[in-house]
Amino acid sequence: MSASTLTRPPRTRGSATESRRERRRRQRLQERSDTIPLKLYGVRRGTVTFLTLICALFALFTLTPIAWLAINSTKTQANLFETFGFWFARPFALFHNFSLLFQNVDGYGTYIQWLGNTALYAVLGGGGATALAAFAGYGFARFSFRGSRALFYFVIAALLVPISSITLPLYLTYAKVHLINSIWGMILPSMVSPVGVYLMRVYVEISVPRELIDAARLDGASEIKIFFRLALPLMVPGLMTVLLLSIVGVWNNYFLPLIIFSQNRLYPLTVGIGLWAQRAQNSGNAQLFPMVVIGGLVTIIPLIALFLVLQRYWRSGLLLGSIAN
Amino acid sequence: MSSTAIPVAAGRAARQRGPRKSAWVHRRDRRGLWFVVPFLVAFMLFMIAPLGYAIYTSLYTTRIIGGTAFSGAANYTQALQSHDFWSGVIRVVIYAAIQIPVMLAIAFFFATIFDLGVAKFGRLFRTIFFVPFAVPAVVGAVMWAFLLEPQFGPFTHAANAIGLHGLNFFSSSLMLPSIIVIVIWEWTGYNMVILYTALRSVPRDVVEAAILDATPLWRIVLRVKLPMVRPAIVLLVFLNVIGALQLFTEPLILYYFQPQAISLSYTPTLYIYWTAVANAQYNLAAAAAVVLGLVIVVISVGSLMFRRRRSEAR
Numbered sequence: 001m002s003a004s005t006l007t008r009p010p011r012t013r014g015s016a017t018e019s020r021r022e023r024r025r026r027q028r029l030q031e032r033s034d035t036i037p038l039k040l041y042g043v044r045r046g047t048v049t050f051l052t053l054i055c056a057l058f059a060l061f062t063l064t065p066i067a068w069l070a071i072n073s074t075k076t077q078a079n080l081f082e083t084f085g086f087w088f089a090r091p092f093a094l095f096h097n098f099s100l101l102f103q104n105v106d107g108y109g110t111y112i113q114w115l116g117n118t119a120l121y122a123v124l125g126g127g128g129a130t131a132l133a134a135f136a137g138y139g140f141a142r143f144s145f146r147g148s149r150a151l152f153y154f155v156i157a158a159l160l161v162p163i164s165s166i167t168l169p170l171y172l173t174y175a176k177v178h179l180i181n182s183i184w185g186m187i188l189p190s191m192v193s194p195v196g197v198y199l200m201r202v203y204v205e206i207s208v209p210r211e212l213i214d215a216a217r218l219d220g221a222s223e224i225k226i227f228f229r230l231a232l233p234l235m236v237p238g239l240m241t242v243l244l245l246s247i248v249g250v251w252n253n254y255f256l257p258l259i260i261f262s263q264n265r266l267y268p269l270t271v272g273i274g275l276w277a278q279r280a281q282n283s284g285n286a287q288l289f290p291m292v293v294i295g296g297l298v299t300i301i302p303l304i305a306l307f308l309v310l311q312r313y314w315r316s317g318l319l320l321g322s323i324a325n
Numbered sequence: 326m327s328s329t330a331i332p333v334a335a336g337r338a339a340r341q342r343g344p345r346k347s348a349w350v351h352r353r354d355r356r357g358l359w360f361v362v363p364f365l366v367a368f369m370l371f372m373i374a375p376l377g378y379a380i381y382t383s384l385y386t387t388r389i390i391g392g393t394a395f396s397g398a399a400n401y402t403q404a405l406q407s408h409d410f411w412s413g414v415i416r417v418v419i420y421a422a423i424q425i426p427v428m429l430a431i432a433f434f435f436a437t438i439f440d441l442g443v444a445k446f447g448r449l450f451r452t453i454f455f456v457p458f459a460v461p462a463v464v465g466a467v468m469w470a471f472l473l474e475p476q477f478g479p480f481t482h483a484a485n486a487i488g489l490h491g492l493n494f495f496s497s498s499l500m501l502p503s504i505i506v507i508v509i510w511e512w513t514g515y516n517m518v519i520l521y522t523a524l525r526s527v528p529r530d531v532v533e534a535a536i537l538d539a540t541p542l543w544r545i546v547l548r549v550k551l552p553m554v555r556p557a558i559v560l561l562v563f564l565n566v567i568g569a570l571q572l573f574t575e576p577l578i579l580y581y582f583q584p585q586a587i588s589l590s591y592t593p594t595l596y597i598y599w600t601a602v603a604n605a606q607y608n609l610a611a612a613a614a615v616v617l618g619l620v621i622v623v624i625s626v627g628s629l630m631f632r633r634r635r636s637e638a639r
Contacts, residue, residue, distance in 0.1 A: 035440075035441075035442045036441075036442075036529065036532060036533065036536070041441065041443075041536065041542045041545075042542070043441075043443050043542065047443065048443055048444060048445065051438055051443050051444040052444040052445045052446065054438075054444075055435065055438065055444045055446070055447075055450045056450075058431075058435065058450075058454065059450055059453045059454065061510070062453055062454055062456060062457060062510065062514070063453060063456070064472075065465070065468040065469060065472060065510070066456065066460070066468075068468060068471070068472060068479070069464075069468055072471075081477045082477075084479075085471075085472070085478075085479035085482075086479060132363050132364040132367060133364065135360045135361070135363055135364060136360060136361045136363070136364035136365070138360055139357045139358070139359075139360025139361040140361060142357065143353070143354045143356070143357020143358070143360070144354050144357075145354045145355050145356075145357050145358045146355070148354075148357070148358075148361075151361065151365070155364075155368065158368070158372060158373075160567070160621075160622050160625060160626070161372070161376070161618060161622075162567055162570070162571045162617070162618055162621045163571065164571035164573055164594040164597070164614075164617070165376075165571075165614045165615070165617055165618035165621070166372060166375060166376065168379065168597055168598075168601055168610055168611065168614045169375035169376050169378060169379030169611070169614065170371065170375045171601065172375070172378060172379055172382055172607060172611060173374065173375040173378050173379075176378075188367065188370075188371055189371040189372075191367050191371075192364075192367045192368050192371050192372055194368070197364060217353070223353070223356050223357075227360070248458070248459065251461060252461040252462055252463075254461070254462065254463050254573070254574045254577075255573055255574070255594070255598070258598075259598070259601070259602060269461070269463075270461050270462075270463040270464075270574075273463055273464065273467065274463050274577070274578060274581065277467055277470075277578060277581045277582065278581040281581055281582050281584075282581065282584065292467055293471070296464040296467055296468060299461060299464050300459060300460045300461070300464055303459035303460070303461075304456060304459045306459070307455070307456075307458075307459050308452075311452065
């Protein structure tokens with residue numbers, strides 16, 4: 001963490017009375033005043049056009065698969081393979097395909113149930129991870145009890161442990177303690193986020209002044225009260241970032257649910273769609289292909305919506321950037 | 326505020342003559358442990374304990390006749406001598422050595438453009454580039470599997486149209502490059518956002534001084550800004566190395582679509598998965614997981630050390 005992170009006020013924090021439009025305008029102005037005018041660099045107009053074009057090309061590369069997914073979710077199974085991939089074809093089967101997501105078409109599970117499972121795992125796992133990280137990050141940042149440093153480094157060392165090396169051990173342990181095919185087997189490990197603890201510690205250091213806590217203590221406030229009334233409101237931008245990262249982490253997790261769930265009513269979306277893809281290709285259930293496509297589209301829409309709503313948190317990259325500095 | 330808090334605390338410390346901290350501070354700090362305990366309990370139960378159990382399991386061997394018996398390093402010997410396991414390790418190392426530099430170069434290029442403001446619609450492009458981060462790897466791999474499919478995939482058609490007939494993106498020689506493209510698609514935006522944030526925090530006066538010296542723009546970027554965001558780059562290399570070496574989801578999904586193009590030991594994590602799930606050789610899989618974990622720790626810490634030494638030498 002460099003001095004610049006500390007002196008630069010967290011840009012995401014606005015006063016409560018400020019409207020969304022005012023905040024956006026302020027951010028835009030701030031951004032403009034932070035940027036050194038182009039003229040000073042001696043950049044020519046043609047260069048700007050050229051670089052904009054390159055950005056547009058990469059944007060095209062980024063959006064191509066998503067456009068393909070959106071277009072092809074309107075196609076029948078035959079048209080999916082026989083018509084041009086980047087344009088629509090008759091008949092328009094979007095609503096038919098969508099209705100299939102509510103049915104148990106091949107007897108291996110219903111999409112809508114997987115969607116519900118994923119949301120449940122993401123909300124409980126991500127919410128739990130954020131809560132635990134908020135407590136622990138605050139504890140590590142503002143208290144120096146015996147062994148706190150050693151404990152913190154121990155937690156940070158866990159960043160080194162690859163997720164895939166922890167997944168198989170979890171599976172082996174679950175087999176002993178009967179957590180195979182239990183939703184808690186998915187939710188509880190998702191709550192353990194060493195990265196979240198680290199980020200929250202950094203954020204508390206930046207945004208919760210020691211003096212404020214000491215003053216509240218002199219007024220006789222209990223530590224719990226100080227945390228909930230004083231520190232937590234100041235930690236909100238950091239909490240949102242950790243929440244966003246951990247929800248995405250659970251939403252995208254494939255290996256753990258794949259290995260611990262054998263009943264399709266427990267599957268999250270990733271496992272369900274993977275299963276469909278496998279059965280469509282290898283078991284001759286070609287009717288599943290359009291469902292894989294529309295299922296993929298419906299899977300990413302909630303997350304993209306979440307990102308657009310919460311973009312001021314990730315766009316500022318506040319926490320992500322502060323670990324890097 | 327501090328003018329009221331500090332004298333009181335100091336006065337108490339003086340009265341009680343504590344060695345370093347006053348008893349009050351000491352008691353207060355001990356209460357801080359309770360904030361950490363919930364996380365630590367979950368951390369021990371769902372991370373440390375399973376790891377310990379996996380190491381324990383890896384030292385035993387289960388036979389159909391005779392049950393489970395201590396076998397020492399036998400599983401490790403088997404994993405270490407397994408050609409399938411090592412070919413997977415070598416493949417992901419090659420994959421990481423190509424994918425990470427290419428992706429970071431692209432991410433740094435765009436982060437620089439947005440930081441300098443030398444392209445129009447910067448905010449819009451930043452949002453677009455970040456979108457794939459919201460797409461689960463399973464869905465991303467499914468989309469690309471359709472796009473690159475050797476018979477009906479639009480990209481295959483496009484390759485035919487420009488004269489590259491018979492190009493098969495899922496042939497054994499093009500499979501790894503295809504996976505690299507998929508992962509670059511998924512992760513460039515995320516890395517770009519982190520680099521962008523780091524570039525924004527480079528003090529303005531440093532850059533202004535360089536401008537006053539009439540330093541050309543490319544030199545400002547490579548000689549002034551790049552060194553100042555080195556910590557961010559080191560962190561990203563480190564995180565990406567850990568991610569790349571446990572490549573799993575993309576090859577498994579592509580295996581569903583193209584079973585002939587991807588072996589069951591394509592990456593070490595796939596090897597572990599198949600050993601445990603399909604072959605029920607849990608002890609061997611546990612040993613392989615421990616070995617893979619160690620390989621990843623060595624390589625990721627190594628990349629950190631290497632970078633640090635090089636930056637110190639300058």
